[in-house]
Amino acid sequence: MRTENCLIELGTEELPPKALKSLGEAFAQQFEAALTAAELSFTSVSWFAAPRRLAVYVSALAESQADKTVEKRGPAVSAAFDTDGNPTKAAQGWARGNGISVEDAERLVTDKGEWLLHKAHVPGKQIGELLASLLNQAIAKLPIPKAMRWGNYTTQFIRPVHTLTALYGSEVVNLTALGLASGRTIQGHRFHGEARFELDHADNYASALEAHYVVADFTARKDKVRQQLQTAADALSLKPDFNEDLLEEIASLVEWPVVMQASFEEGFLAVPKEALIYTMKDDQKYVPLLDSEGQLSNTFLFVSNIESQDPIQVISGNEKVIRPRLADAEFFFNSDKKTSLESRLASLESVLFQKQLGTLKEKSERISSLSGFIASQIDANEALAARAGLLAKTDLMTNMVMEFPDVQGVMGKYYALNDGEDAAVAEALYEQYMPRFAGDALPSPGVSAAVALADKLDTLVGIFGIGQLPKGDKDPFALRRAAIGVLRIITELSLPLDLEVLVAKAGEVYGDKLSNQDFQAQVVDFVLARFVAVLQDQGIAIDVIQAVSARRPTQPSDYVARVNAVAEFKQLEEAQALAAANKRVANILAKQGVDSSVNASIDESLLSEDAEKALYSALMSAESVVTSAVTTQDYTKILSTMATLRSAIDSFFDDVMVMAEDDAVKQNRLALLSLLRQLFLTTADISLLAKS
Template structure:
């Protein structure tokens, strides 16, 4: 006997048609709209198979496949007053019972009784019929629209409706049926629109299934991901045909995808004479102003060609090409003019004008920051054995390109242009490179400075910024980090660890605080800087970033916490300690020694001992058990060797040596009562444990490690 499967529920189409949406926000708006629709349908118990989002410059849409048209009925239970409080001594309903029954819409006798461990209670039980999709959908869509991440909504005409752009149509179809909704000054219908120029007429949809084929026929690729990959493929194909390779910036690709509905790649060219100016200037002009993709040759050099993505498929593509070539020429001519004009003045001649640019209102100007950087660089140059004169020159000039016309037009070229202008002036190449490398790394995963001078300058810049912003009480809170201090702290870790620089971050912070004190005259800020408050806050803030940094390298957070518990001042030293503890944990004795250290730590803490407690001498004549004597003999033999290894920062070798103590520590705890009645014996044993703790704690707080190794 064959069974017939019930038909699948229809698909739901929701489309909001608008004027051109902000390109950089389109993908985010689309995801938020789709997520909000899906979440609410799930909360309303309206199951569906899948939800697909669609976004073009003129629309936000979702198709929810096989969505149920009806909520299931729901059992509703409400517990009322306790039975003993429901009736008075004469058996009549109390006010509590009458009020509860009234709120449920039934007479008291229709209420049920339930037994619980805490007694008998009255219960109202009913079946609440589910509502239809058509009844609930208006609220779903309105809520999804309200939740969209729109910083500033706009009104249009004399309407009260508010949205990111004026809304021109609203399409809501459940299968073949229109679900009536009034939203954003529009009434839902079955009409959509295709390409603004290539198919401007209204399109009437018979059902939600007609949506994608109808738009494709009307020159609209509605799926954002599909359109993006189509653009990528066209660019790569066009670049190959043009004899080059396109550099496809992911952010630019997303932005261009959000600007077109029917993408068509067009190759253009410009006068090769423009290639005489730095390539970054031409690229910024093409990307920033015109949204063009630039081409390079096999050696990575810029070609005098570009690719633009047109929103129409023209019958005369050469006219589109010529139009874009006409538009880009004055842009490139401006860049060439800025390049020539800027070179008429040296970078150093602009230095005094830095006094007109505010770094931070309470912390002074960029010139003041430059003066601090010069002194920080003098110190770093001495510590890292770099040429002091060049180090201070890099600090003096690194902000000066901010005052050039080129950087004024293309702010993203700050640093890049400083390097180019410095090279053109004949400034040493190491100094020129540092003027760009001060900004590296710009983000997570970014490259680090290649030069020693650039690395030092990047460190000095982050140190100065962290101390200054912490001094004025603007440290990050929650998700707010307007001065990118998290990024600065992580950059410090990367710069010192990955460039293998043994720098004491704490003393550098102290030096920066002293420099601020010499410049500022605000008593409250100067007072905070003069105390250890700001430096300590900054230092621990940097240490806190170690967890995130090392976890990305697969390091267990327990290991990182054990090391930074001792607050080592050098990030490179922290990395060495973490590696040593990681190796220590792989040894068979590690779990037992971690447990022993926990026990030692607890005993010492309860008896007023800690790492700051001065160690008293150990008296062998007070030992009463051979296990004490054996432990002390091993400590006398191994302790000095381990301490010497730790002083040489041979942490792995030192911990490996101390791991052999397990053979004498375990019998000690098995046979010896630490808290002896005799105070002298007890104190001697505590001192012995304190010495063990001090040995291990020269690397990390071993007691903080898990006793069991996963």
């Protein structure tokens, strides 16, 4: 069967830059899914996306579906013929529907009976018959939050569509989509080359566009921007400050990237660099440059969409654009410094944190109280933590943060230092929101960690306390992120904190504002549940996590110590046998109604079998080691000690009848197993490691 490479392009107005990559990926995914569902053979589907185009390129697409034979079962033979052997109406109707006579039908014989059968040959459809439907299916499933109409068209898309190109090799595939008939016309660059040109072959798409000043491949265009930025920065012995998000947004704004260099007055560098960087990157999509010490340069880079014959004019225009934004930042900074953060506390009374939980002023007071308490638990300065907590939200009322919201916390640090606050207080104001996202840096140990924890816990306890638990993907107060932040701070900074104690204290600080009586257990369980994702990301097996979770340790650092110990124990040769034994012990105790959490006395005089005496002796030795190791949370030592019991446990189950006829002996042996279970449970429920 003939195959050719196929290209379909939608030529549009400028597409939303933040959505361009996801649109391109989705277009390819949905079109590939439609091709697969239609049983059209192809090798691969790739995508192109630029500001004014979305395209898919299908390699080795078959010209038609493969022919196939479809078996169509008719009525049972017993119902297909009357007593005289003549076809019944049911048989005749079925045959007519299949375009055959009853006599032409084959027979299908099974162990359940015999039926009429027709094997229909179904020729495959040509792509000319299929592509329109497949394309429209793919377009309908694109992630478009808000579609628009244009001109006199009744169709809708994320932006107006002006051209529709559909080529199968060098041939135009005639189809209609979004109110347009297909052709071979392609939009060139808006300012360079031809405005429109004819594409001769699907394989020449990328090269033809490049000849018309369009880099259609999104990844290639992004890499070109990255390379040009790095080359320009290296020439200045500076470092370009950009991340992948900014790089992708820039690549989504230009079709023919040309990196250029501009500058602003050095006087603006007196403004905190974070505010200047924010306005350059977020507002203008410029790339700031930093020196070897991380200080901002007054030279910056920007990416133009044209190769200008008069680049000085382009540079001058961009410098004129950025200057007023920097001047605003300078004015706000100088103006804000005239008013101390402390004097802004009263203004927080006008801002509602949450209707049932009060204002930001009340939240600040709660954070202050909770920060001081946490500081006392981790040997940090209580007074400084309480002070930082009180001032934590005051920079939200400054002109700078109102204009540039992303610099909240950052500006708090600068204004606190300007006010003469302690350096630890200033740093805590900056670090209170850390970690803000996965992989973000943590706050410094001490005062900063106390404030960051207090802020997150206050939100968690407050929202749970009024019964507004997150449901599904709805989490308006970012409680999941707060919970993961709490876990990361406590575990990665090795803080000796207990979630139950922290949550209880946060609830106490709220006073009578909380209506949900179950908030404490709910918050602790919610935070602990985040451990599953956090630990799995670190490569910890799910059964190890479940074994520890079954014990519900509420000190996160202790939780991690247990997980690490169980993960190490699981690698031992004895692990599976001991896990199976634990499962067996748990089942025996459960059937007999024995609560292993209750200490049961063992009467040594009732131990008659050598195997049970040996197990008792081994347990007594292990118990002294476990009791000592628990105080230092040395769970690795506990489990390695318990691993030495394998032979004694095996012998016990091989040689001893637990359900002895003598009830006293039976209860004594159950007490022995209960002690065994207790010693393992000091770390985790090892029975959950057993293979099913």
